[in-house]
Amino acid sequence: MNSLSIVVPIYNEVENIPRLYAALAPVLKEMNREYEVLLVDDGSTDGSKAELDKLAQLDERIKVVEFRNNFGQTAAMAAGLNHASGDILITMDGDLQNDPTDIPMMVAKIEEGYDLVHGWRKNRQDTYINRKLPSKLANWLISKTTGFPVNDIGCTLKAIRREVAQELELFGDMHRFIPILAYWRGAKCAEVVTKHHPRRYGETKYGISRTFKVLLDLITVKYMIQYLVSPMRLFGSMGLLSGGLAALAGAATVAMKVISGVDMTGNPLLLLTVFSVMVGIQFFVLGMIGELGTRIYFEVRRTQPYAIRHLKNFDIQQKFPRAYDESRAA
Known part of the structure; x- marks a missing residue:
């Protein structure tokens, strides 16, 4: 009981x-x-x-x-x-x-x-x-x-x-x-x-x-x-979104310059492109730091990212055949 x-x-x-x-x-x-x-x-x-x-x-x-x-x-x-x-x-x-x-x-x-x-x-x-x-x-x-x-x-x-x-x-x-x-x-x-x-x-x-x-x-x-086990899934996704935004803003900036000849000095789309690239890089760096931190966390605490409910037949000693005869090898 x-x-x-x-x-x-x-x-x-x-x-x-x-x-x-x-x-x-x-x-x-x-x-x-x-x-x-x-x-x-x-x-x-x-x-x-x-x-x-x-x-x-x-x-x-x-x-x-x-x-x-x-x-x-x-x-x-x-x-x-x-x-x-x-x-x-x-x-x-x-x-x-x-x-x-x-x-x-x-x-x-x-x-x-x-x-x-x-x-x-x-x-x-x-x-x-x-x-x-x-x-x-x-x-x-x-x-x-x-x-x-x-x-x-x-x-x-x-x-x-x-x-x-x-x-x-x-x-x-x-x-x-x-x-x-x-x-x-x-x-x-x-x-x-x-x-x-x-x-x-x-x-x-x-x-x-x-x-x-x-x-x-x-x-x-x-x-x-x-996201604890894989922080890159979160920060990497945010980095990709920032990168996608940077690509769109950059394409629009180039089109405005090439097609319309717009002066890019202080252009909001140009600033948005640069800002999004910088933010995207930071998110990827945070993801990599998070992945490293996760591995250190599990290693230091000697824990695993899983939980076992039952183990069966592990109390039985099993004898495995040798891959080769050691006496012959000697």
């Missing part, structure tokens, strides 16, 4: 920590599996550290990762995933808006054969103007841009197979794009409707300004999933 690791980033949730434990403990006990709960303190300043220390002393299955400073939710999520030891990793918020009773359903979905299951807060209990409306617009844009069908990319409640989570590289504010990053690596994903509760204690850490961060992160994700 698969063991579980519950990963919860914590930032100034002193009132919610004991209530979170009280909500998680009976659910996990009823599942009758080995489990651990990793609470990652992201530099809290409200007394959360003391509450986490109490829980760690009370229950050895509570593991605490304490940051030296506030590094953000993505860093806290990455630390939790990196320190988790379970077969299935569950991520959730520490504000009790995610419901722990959804965990068994999501684990069952994973054991049906999925690699990642992410929640959909269909009946979201948040304010409409500054939370629900921006979220709907962002989810629509993300789905159209990446080609990944999703209704709620921002839901923290997820279940992930350990081997898939280990492949994730989370930086900046990329935690909300975990399903897309996993899907890009070939993970089989499913979205399920989950319960959602209004925040009762503490203050929300998000505002409408987060929408702009999501848009910037979306550009990064789009580049990663489509």
